[in-house]
Amino acid sequence: MLGISLPAPVARIVVHPFFRYAMHHRLPWRAQRAVLDTASRxxxxxxxxxxxxxxxxxxxxERITVGAEIGPGAVLYLHGGGYATGSLASHRSLAAHLARELRRPVFPLDYRLAPEHPYPAALDDAEAAVLALISTGLRAxxxxxxxxxxxGGLAxxxxxxxxxxHxxxxxALGLIAPWSxxxxxxxxxRDLVTSRPWARACAAAYLGDGDGDDPGYAPLRGELAGLPPVYVQVDAGERLYGQCVRLVAALRAAEVPTRFSVTRGLWHVAQAQAGLVPAAAAAVRELAEFLEESLRTASI
Known part of the structure; x- marks a missing residue:
């Protein structure tokens, strides 16, 4: 462990140049992935x-646990990265901090990435993972x-x-700045982490020859009624803030129990830096509390 605790304003200064150049639309996907995995250390x-x-x-x-487990239940975790970057390594810290607060196992999944594997490969992999967890004896x-x-969009x-x-x-669904x-x-x-050109490149790589109106690709355009309780977290200063506001409105219009929290002064998926930034760790703790309550209620 590094044993470093950074105030959010200081952390913003530190991480900004890294994200600006590591997640650039002109940098090859393989290079982006390698840089993100290296930085995860x-x-x-x-x-x-x-x-x-x-x-x-x-x-x-991976099956990630921290400390003693307190009850039944588990979390399937789907990492971000525009469907074209991200890995078990890049999000292991976030998943581990969630597991510590939740006191239940968290299962990050290494789903296939675009452009090598466009939609619906990632969704197919996530579906298979849930069915595999159910086959171990867990109930839905x-x-x-x-x-x-x-x-988050994939979730x-x-x-x-x-x-x-099925x-x-x-x-429950716990969504951190979901790209829905x-x-x-x-x-x-652009915001501190992502830019419009990078997002466009990711979207095109993921869609391939698919239909952009397919709710599997763009779930915000789907019928949302009947979903389990949802918690959406986002920072007010990030590019996806407006989209998250629209998603929460659509969920509530569909009568889906929905909790929404907005941070200020963090950045896109600052929760990944929970081990360094106390404010990010607090957001992970709130997410874990929501998921723990949902799992406990379902168990009862």
Whole structure:
């Protein structure tokens, strides 16, 4: 562990140049992935973290726990990265901090990435992972699904597919700045982490020859009624803030129990720096409290 605690304003100064150049639309995807994985070594894991490599639905995954487990239930975690970057390594710290606060196992999934594997490869992998968890003896209501950015959009799309194909309703969805409509480019040109050109490149890589109106690709355009309780977190200063506001309004219009919290002074998926920034750790703690309450209620 690094043993470093940074105030959010200082952390913003530190991370800004890294994201500006590591997540650039002119940098090849493989290079972006390599840089993000290398930088993940600076994001500490909580003391006592246990990481077990495994397979879920035919894809690499991890079972992450921290400390003693307090009850049934688990979280499937879907990482962000525009569907074209991100990995188990880049989001291991975030998943471990969530596991510590939740006191239940968190299962990050290494789903296939675009452009090598465009839509619906990631969604197919996430679906297979849930079915694999259920095959171990977990009930659908013992599983919560969480994700950030593109992974948050994927979590929402997964919930729609589970509802429509399998009649399955997980315990809850915990979404960190979910990218729920990759067709939407009306937001600001850039924030501290992402830019419009990078988002356009990611969206095109993920869509491939698909239909942009497909709710599996853009779940905000789908029918949202019947979903489990949802918690959406976003920072007021990030590009996806307006889209998250629209998503929350659509969820509430569909009578989906929805909690919405907005931070100020953080950045897109600052929760990934929970091991360094106390304000980011607080956001992870709030997410864990929501998921723990949902899993406990479903268990009862």
């Amino acid at each position: 600076l994001q500490p894991l909580p003391r006592g973290t246990r990481v077990q490599s495994m397979s879920l639905g035919g894809r690499p995954a 209501e013992d599983i919560a699904i969480s994700g950030d950015s593109a992974g 929402l799309a997964l919930a729609l597919r589970l509802r429509d194909r 009649g399955i309703r997980p315990a 409509d990759p067709n939407d480019f009306d937001s600001a040109y």
